Amino acid sequence: MSxxxxxxxxMSPVEQRVAALEALLTERGLVPEGFIxxxxxxxxxxxxxxxxxxxxARAWVDPRYKEWxxxxxxxxxxxxxxxxxxxxxxxxxxxxxxVHNVIVCTLCSCYPWPVLGLPPAWYKDPPYRARMVRxxxxxxxxxxxxxxxxxxxxxxxxxxxxxxxxxxxxPPGTEGMTEAALAGLVTRDSMIGVARL
Amino acid sequence: xxxxxxxxxxDLPRRNGELAFDEPWQATAFALAxxxxxxxxxGDREPFRQQLIKTxxxxxxxxYWESWTAALEALTETLPEPPPAS
Numbered sequence: 001m002s003x004x005x006x007x008x009x010x011m012s013p014v015e016q017r018v019a020a021l022e023a024l025l026t027e028r029g030l031v032p033e034g035f036i037x038x039x040x041x042x043x044x045x046x047x048x049x050x051x052x053x054x055x056x057a058r059a060w061v062d063p064r065y066k067e068w069x070x071x072x073x074x075x076x077x078x079x080x081x082x083x084x085x086x087x088x089x090x091x092x093x094x095x096x097x098x099v100h101n102v103i104v105c106t107l108c109s110c111y112p113w114p115v116l117g118l119p120p121a122w123y124k125d126p127p128y129r130a131r132m133v134r135x136x137x138x139x140x141x142x143x144x145x146x147x148x149x150x151x152x153x154x155x156x157x158x159x160x161x162x163x164x165x166x167x168x169x170x171p172p173g174t175e176g177m178t179e180a181a182l183a184g185l186v187t188r189d190s191m192i193g194v195a196r197l
Numbered sequence: 198x199x200x201x202x203x204x205x206x207x208d209l210p211r212r213n214g215e216l217a218f219d220e221p222w223q224a225t226a227f228a229l230a231x232x233x234x235x236x237x238x239x240g241d242r243e244p245f246r247q248q249l250i251k252t253x254x255x256x257x258x259x260x261y262w263e264s265w266t267a268a269l270e271a272l273t274e275t276l277p278e279p280p281p282a283s
Binding site: 014015021024028029030043085086107125126 | 218219222224225226227228229231232233234236237242243246249250253254257258261262263266269270273276
């Protein structure tokens with residue numbers, strides 16, 4: 001094989017397609033210098049479930065904030081500095097002993113980016129997107145979240161209009177903990193609703 | 198926005214989150230879509246989202262970031278012509 005052939009095969013077909021898109025869009029002036037690096041850095045290091053965890057912890061320690069969060073999610077979340085793409089209309093849904101909430105996007109992969117970052121791989125896969133609507137209790141159990149039979153499960157289908165965030169129940173025995181320590185307890189999966197704390 | 202998102206003083210490990218991207222090309226594809234949304238559609242994410250929905254529906258078993266790339270390719274073909282360079 002020629003040297004050029006070697007070089008070509010070093011890139012997978014999809015990598016070649018992305019490289020072609022990058023060249024084309026850059027040529028059309030749509031990709032400013034450093035834009036790709038900046039976006040990537042931001043989503044890898046600044047935007048993620050640790051943001052949602054701060055929102056949840058604040059709601060746990062501050063009843064007025066919690067009330068605001070449940071009434072006006074986008075504004076209450078913006079108060080903590082989180083907003084931007086895919087976070088225009090955020091709605092927080094509260095877990096209680098009687099009600100368990102879980103989020104899904106049946107059409108694609110809508111997800112509350114500002115508070116949870118980018119969705120995990122399974123969230124984007126067809127089985128999760130289909131089964132969470134059809135048989136949420138069974139799927140939750142398979143994912144390790146077993147709910148009492150009398151717990152109502154509410155499945156929220158995300159869309160361009162609304163992105164949901166689950167407000168998990170505060171675990172027992174955490175009464176003396178600081179807000180920052182509480183935030184450390186909150187997992188991504190609990191804010192999607194596929195786990196309890 | 199990024200200034201407000203500073204996490205200084207909050208020492209939260211990222212055990213909650215998976216790495217956002219498995220391979221660099223996925224990050225590039227993601228950022229290119231953001232570039233198109235921001236700079237060709239004035240921040241309107243709906244054209245890309247609709248294209249992504251269509252593309253996923255056309256081949257539901259395709260890996261997610263490949264669908265993403267295919268959606269971006271399709272949308273790129275329909276972009277309005279840029280104004281002539283001054």
